[in-house]
Amino acid sequence: MSEPTEKPQRLKVIVADDQAAVREPLAAVLALSEDIEVVAAAADGTEVLAAVAGASVDVVLMDLRMPEMDGIEATRRLSEEHPETAVVVLTTFADDDSILAALSAGARGYLTKNAGRQDIVRAIRAAAAGQSVLDREVQDRLLATVRTRPSSPGQSLPADLTPREREVLTLIGQGLPNRAIAQQLFISEATVKTHINNLFAKADIRDRADAVRRALAAGLA
C-alpha cells in the first residue's frame, strides 16, 4: 500500500459512461492531471472488459447505468479477472441498493456526479494505491444500513438480565412461540412465561413485537 514515491508512472485510466456528452469532457479533464493518462473510453461494460484485457489498466472510472452490461456486472467481472485494476464508480444514483451492489461487486470508490474534478482525481489516485474513497453521503448511507445491526451485543439492554432471560429473549427474537422456546430449553411453558415477564419488566419491553425489535437491535440474533 505504501509506495516509495507517489508517481512511479502515470496512472492508466479508463472512462466508462454510455453518454458521450459525459464521457468525452470527463476524459479530457482528467487528462489535465499530469499523473493520469486516459488510455481508453468505453460506452458499456463489454467495452470496458475488452479494453482492460488489452492493456494493463490501473483504474476504471465506471458509470452504473450502461446498456449491454451495466457497471455492477462489469465491476464484478473486473475484480475477478483483473483484481489489480481498481474500479471507481461515478454515478448520479446514490441509493442504498446501488451503493451496496457496487461495493460488494468490488468497487474501490463511489462518487456521485456532483463530485468535482479534484475529488475524482483524488479518488483515482487513492484507488490505484489500494485505498477506497467514498462521497460523504455515500459513506453515511453505508453506515446507516450497518447501524440497523449495531453488532455491539447487549448494548441497548440493561445489564441485569440473567443468562436465562437473555437466552429466552434471543429465542423470542428468532420469532419462536413460547412452546417452541420451552422445548428448546427443556423447560415448561410456564417457566418461559415467567422469564418473559421478568425480562419484560427489567428491560421495559411492552410486548412480544417490542421484544423482537429489542433483541435484534441488541444483536441477539
Added chain:
Amino acid sequence: MSEPTEKPQRLKVIVADDQAAVREPLAAVLALSEDIEVVAAAADGTEVLAAVAGASVDVVLMDLRMPEMDGIEATRRLSEEHPETAVVVLTTFADDDSILAALSAGARGYLTKNAGRQDIVRAIRAAAAGQSVLDREVQDRLLATVRTRPSSPGQSLPADLTPREREVLTLIGQGLPNRAIAQQLFISEATVKTHINNLFAKADIRDRADAVRRALAAGLA
C-alpha cells in the same frame, strides 16, 4: 465538495496520539507536504478538543487508543461541536467494533498504521474536501458486516402486497398493536386484522413476531 482550486489554503491538521514516538515523526513527515500545516499535537481526546476549540482546524488525525478520552469519544464530540472539522482515524486496530464505532462517531476516514505517508496525506486531503477514505481491508470489513444483514429494502417480501398491506406491515414492524395501527390509519381494528391476515398469507408470515423480523429485514422501519 468541489472546490475551484485544490489548495485555497494550507490544511490545518492536528495529530493526536498518546505515544510521542509515533506522534512526533508523524507530525514532522506531514509537515513535509506543502499544503499541510500541523497546527497542534495532542496526547489524548481532551487535548484534541481543547486544541480544536482554539483554532479552526480542518482535519484531526486521530489514534483510537488514548488515555483520559479515547479517540471514539473525541470523534463523537468533535463531530457534534465542530462538524466542519473532519476526523481521520489512524490506528493499528482494524477490528469490526473499532471500525464501526469510529465511523458511527463521525470519522471521515479510517487508516491502519501500515499506511504510507502518501496514503495518509491523501486521506487528509480527501477528508478536508468532504470525502471519506478507507483502507482496503477496512472497507472489506465494513462491507462484510453489511452483507450479513443485507437490509436491501423490499427484497425478501413478495411484490404483490398492496400499498395498504405494506403500510400495516410497517406499523407492525414498529411494534404497534392492532388498535394503535387502526387509530393511526383511521380505520377499524377489524380492517387491520383483515389486512394482516391477507398479508400474512401472501408473504408467508406465521405470526406477529415473524412479521416484525420480516419488516425490519425488508427495511420497512
Added chain:
DNA sequence: TTCCACCTGGACCCATGGGTGGACGTACAG
C-alpha cells in the same frame, strides 16, 4: 356493463400471550 382488485367492516371462535401470585430447590455470600 361486468368483472376484479382493493379497502373497508362485522361476527365468531379459540389459541396464544401477558399479568399476578405463589411455591420449591439450589447455590452463594453475608
Added chain:
DNA sequence: CTGTACGTCCACCCATGGGTCCAGGTGGAA
C-alpha cells in the same frame, strides 16, 4: 445459618392475536 438471587414450576384470568366467513363500496380494466 440465613438471606438473596436464580431457575424451575403451577393455577388463574383475560386481553390480544390470528383464522374464518361474509359483505358493502369504490375505481379501473376488460
